[in-house]
Amino acid sequence: MAIITLNPIQKPSLLLEADNIKPDVFAGKSLDEIKALHVFMGTDQLTLGEFFEVSGDSGATAADTKIVIDGDISRVKYIGMKMTAGEVVVNGSTDMYAGAWMQGGKLTVNGDVDAFSGLAMTGGELIVNGNAGNYLGAAYRGDWRGMRGGVIRVSGNGGSDIGTFMRGGEIIIGGDVDVHVGTHAEGGKIVVKGDAKSRVGGQMVKGEIYVFGDIEVMMPGYQYRKDVDLEVDGVSGRFALYEGDMGERHPKKKGVTIYGQLYMKY
Amino acid sequence: MSKIVTDVVCPFCGTLCDDLEVSLSDDGKEILEVYNACAIGAAKFLHAQASDRITRPRRRQEDGTWKDISYDEAVDYTAKMFAESKKPLMYGWSSTNCEAQGVGSELGEVVGAVMDNTATVCHGSTLIAVQDVGVPGCTLGEIKNRADRVVFWGCNPAHAHPRHMSRYSIFPRGFFTGKGAKSRKMVVVDPRCTDTAKTADIHLQLEQGRDYELLSAIRVAFRGEKLPDVVAGIPKEKIYEVADTLKEGRFSVIFFGMGVTHSLGKNHNIDIAIAVTRDLNDYTKAAIMPMRGHYNVTGSGQVWGWQFGFPFCVDLTRGFARYNPGETSANDLLMRDEVDSFFSLGSDPGAHFPNESVKKIANLPSVCIDPHITPTTAVCKVHVPVAFVGIEVGGCAYRMDNVPIETRKVVDPPEGMLTDEEFLKKVLDRVREIKEA
Numbered sequence: 001m002a003i004i005t006l007n008p009i010q011k012p013s014l015l016l017e018a019d020n021i022k023p024d025v026f027a028g029k030s031l032d033e034i035k036a037l038h039v040f041m042g043t044d045q046l047t048l049g050e051f052f053e054v055s056g057d058s059g060a061t062a063a064d065t066k067i068v069i070d071g072d073i074s075r076v077k078y079i080g081m082k083m084t085a086g087e088v089v090v091n092g093s094t095d096m097y098a099g100a101w102m103q104g105g106k107l108t109v110n111g112d113v114d115a116f117s118g119l120a121m122t123g124g125e126l127i128v129n130g131n132a133g134n135y136l137g138a139a140y141r142g143d144w145r146g147m148r149g150g151v152i153r154v155s156g157n158g159g160s161d162i163g164t165f166m167r168g169g170e171i172i173i174g175g176d177v178d179v180h181v182g183t184h185a186e187g188g189k190i191v192v193k194g195d196a197k198s199r200v201g202g203q204m205v206k207g208e209i210y211v212f213g214d215i216e217v218m219m220p221g222y223q224y225r226k227d228v229d230l231e232v233d234g235v236s237g238r239f240a241l242y243e244g245d246m247g248e249r250h251p252k253k254k255g256v257t258i259y260g261q262l263y264m265k266y
Numbered sequence: 267m268s269k270i271v272t273d274v275v276c277p278f279c280g281t282l283c284d285d286l287e288v289s290l291s292d293d294g295k296e297i298l299e300v301y302n303a304c305a306i307g308a309a310k311f312l313h314a315q316a317s318d319r320i321t322r323p324r325r326r327q328e329d330g331t332w333k334d335i336s337y338d339e340a341v342d343y344t345a346k347m348f349a350e351s352k353k354p355l356m357y358g359w360s361s362t363n364c365e366a367q368g369v370g371s372e373l374g375e376v377v378g379a380v381m382d383n384t385a386t387v388c389h390g391s392t393l394i395a396v397q398d399v400g401v402p403g404c405t406l407g408e409i410k411n412r413a414d415r416v417v418f419w420g421c422n423p424a425h426a427h428p429r430h431m432s433r434y435s436i437f438p439r440g441f442f443t444g445k446g447a448k449s450r451k452m453v454v455v456d457p458r459c460t461d462t463a464k465t466a467d468i469h470l471q472l473e474q475g476r477d478y479e480l481l482s483a484i485r486v487a488f489r490g491e492k493l494p495d496v497v498a499g500i501p502k503e504k505i506y507e508v509a510d511t512l513k514e515g516r517f518s519v520i521f522f523g524m525g526v527t528h529s530l531g532k533n534h535n536i537d538i539a540i541a542v543t544r545d546l547n548d549y550t551k552a553a554i555m556p557m558r559g560h561y562n563v564t565g566s567g568q569v570w571g572w573q574f575g576f577p578f579c580v581d582l583t584r585g586f587a588r589y590n591p592g593e594t595s596a597n598d599l600l601m602r603d604e605v606d607s608f609f610s611l612g613s614d615p616g617a618h619f620p621n622e623s624v625k626k627i628a629n630l631p632s633v634c635i636d637p638h639i640t641p642t643t644a645v646c647k648v649h650v651p652v653a654f655v656g657i658e659v660g661g662c663a664y665r666m667d668n669v670p671i672e673t674r675k676v677v678d679p680p681e682g683m684l685t686d687e688e689f690l691k692k693v694l695d696r697v698r699e700i701k702e703a
């Protein structure tokens with residue numbers, strides 16, 4: 001795999017919109033062509049070369065291209081947005097929309113990601129070795145389709161609104177999460193290894209949520225069904241299964257009503 | 267004999283009362299008395315007459331004192347500020363008419379601004395929820411004539427919209443509500459025992475920040491499913507009772523305010539309140555309505571919705587409209603240092619925004635357009651006083667139920683004062699000159 005390295009050389013005065021930093025765009029381009037790609041700061045259209053030192057080679061296709069960003073890009077948005085293949089590694093933190101609308105490939109952030117990361121993702125892997133902001137794997141405003149495929153793995157804590165309108169894929173949070181987990185979900189799987197505050201599975205139609213720690217306040221529309229022994233993301237244990245949200249509409253399959261499932265680890 | 271102007275529209279709150287009468291001095295220059303308005307509405311009219319009113323633009327000097335400047339100098343400062351900015355924030359747009367909002371939109375497009383209105387700290391979360399799940403709405407007239415179940419959730423009209431209950435929601439005798447308040451059941455949901463709650467038939471004094479859970483529980487109750495013994499501090503029997511009360515009405519309406527839009531969960535609270543309304547429509551007729559605050563914040567959403575497709579948080583920097591509250595919202599932009607100049611018109615962010623945002627405004631090139639001296643003018647570099655819309659100039663405004671009402675001019679503004687619209691037009695012309703040069 002050919003590797004292109006970006007070294008930040010200038011901190012943008014306002015936030016930088018860099019929707020071109022992804023293997024799909026870099027593949028098959030020379031270093032000069034990559035440096036000439038546009039970035040936006042407010043109304044100004046500038047070039048990638050003004051903010052990053054670019055070295056290495058790009059592969060012929062996105063799948064053969066790996067982008068390594070060495071340094072803090074916590075004021076750069078849209079890293080790996082809509083990427084379909086290849087790899088991006090950020091050795092630092094990024095701003096909003098990391099891996100948003102991602103379709104394939106792998107994006108690793110060795111730091112934190114801000115809000116709206118993995119937004120409406122349909123495939124690929126987003127690995128965050130740090131904390132994630134709000135709206136991880138959620139739907140874009142007004143869309144009824146949140147994350148539909150792929151995997152998001154966060155080692156630290158998540159924010160609020162994880163997996164809103166989620167319809168598929170998997171989100172695993174190593175730490176704690178804020179309010180609203182899987183709100184309006186109609187599929188997919190969310191694993192929270194730490195504690196959750198409240199509003200877990202509110203208005204959920206179907207899908208699965210696993211919480212290893214405590215939920216401070218349960219939604220009133222969840223009913224205890226039974227205890228089950230499971231292995232979830234490499235951890236075995238006994239879980240209490242709740243079904244809900246009883247206030248929400250639910251589909252029927254072969255005459256049986258399908259509910260959202262909330263598993264709480266003992 | 268004083269002159270009486272009738273059918274005057276009150277430019278204060280979203281109730282937009284259109285039955286005011288104003289008595290003027292013989293020469294028609296001075297407002298003597300305001301009839302029919304509530305205390306806050308009347309005070310706005312009388313305040314326009316204040317003897318210490320600022321009538322010319324002012325610019326802050328190095329030492330912090332103000333120096334009077336001409337409107338032309340203010341126009342020039344504002345236009346240059348926009349021309350030199352990469353990402354100006356144009357905020358407010360709620361206490362002005364739709365005509366000024368229209369010119370402001372054009373200006374925002376030309377300079378590539380982010381435009382946000384007071385919904386951002388008020389009913390913006392409502393707009394997000396409406397976009398997510400739709401809204402069963404109606405007009406205040408329908409409520410007056412038909413509603414027999416009225417819910418006030420997280421709002422206190424007795425103080426914030428003083429004539430709302432008497433004109434539309436509780437007391438008036440309508441076509442099918444001939445007994446006035448007696449034909450209606452009033453439910454108030456509020457953690458505090460407000461003056462509105464004191465007049466209610468049922469007051470659900472829920473735990474603070476548990477609105478989402480309580481609304482969810484009402485949905486569970488509608489479906490006849492079982493509930494935990496207590497939800498949000500309310501015993502389940504009470505929740506089943508309220509659910510039945512709402513179901514049994516001929517027309518139920520839910521009014522809601524900032525107690526739900528800006529407490530924990532924000533848009534989700536409204537989202538599920540809309541779901542409650544939708545559920546209710548399986549049994550009876552039901553609608554839901556936000557208690558919009560500023561008299562024309564609704565119009566601002568209408569104008570931008572029509573111009574850009576989004577009602578607030580509109581980012582025009584890239585030449586097309588983008589929208590994502592949380593990113594393109596005024597407070598997020600300010601706190602994250604995403605904007606490089608600040609313009610305010612028809613609002614008072616100095617009073618409404620968190621301190622952290624106001625401090626950022628103080629460090630930016632900034633212009634505030636406001637007839638009054640406010641906490642915002644106190645942190646801005648240039649203050650441009652203008653004529654009062656709805657008192658000294660007419661124009662269109664939208665009531666909280668999205669009904670447009672043409673406001674009336676009652677008196678002339680002090681000599682030589684510009685209106686919002688005139689000032690914005692001058693700035694737009696000047697910006698075009700600078701851009702062409």
Ligand code: SF4
Nearest residue numbers: 276279282283307429
């Ligand atoms: S209720 Fe609102 S619109 Fe009506 S008079 Fe009072 S402030 Fe004005």
